[in-house]
Amino acid sequence: MNNTNTITTITPGHYYNPLKNYQKEFIRMVATWWTNTAKGATCPDTFSRDCLRTIAINNGFKWAPAWIVKDKNRKSKRGTYMVPEVADYISSVMSTENAATEDATAEVAEMEPAAV
Numbered sequence: 001m002n003n004t005n006t007i008t009t010i011t012p013g014h015y016y017n018p019l020k021n022y023q024k025e026f027i028r029m030v031a032t033w034w035t036n037t038a039k040g041a042t043c044p045d046t047f048s049r050d051c052l053r054t055i056a057i058n059n060g061f062k063w064a065p066a067w068i069v070k071d072k073n074r075k076s077k078r079g080t081y082m083v084p085e086v087a088d089y090i091s092s093v094m095s096t097e098n099a100a101t102e103d104a105t106a107e108v109a110e111m112e113p114a115a116v
Contacts, residue, residue: 015088027085043087049079
């Protein structure tokens with residue numbers, strides 16, 4: 001009998017990349033809200049309906065997206081939904097964007113002439 005234990009590694013963007021553009025737009029809204037609110041805390045995989053609705057309303061929508069709140073597979077507990085795409089987006093896309101910004105800032109700093 002072959003008992004091989006395999007560890008599945010999920011690549012960055014695994015949850016976020018397959019989304020449609022309008023879904024990615026909402027995930028970016030939640031991620032921006034989270035990074036502005038949480039100040040460095042680890043992003044959760046679950047969000048309340050109230051939180052999702054508040055983010056939607058603040059961005060011009062009437063309701064939290066149906067593709068999240070009507071999907072029974074996303075329901076964690078009453079009024080709470082699993083949205084792993086947010087943490088995935090923050091860890092893969094936003095961290096890449098921040099690294100690129102830091103690299104560009106460092107390059108500009110290196111190019112500036114020394115004060116006389």
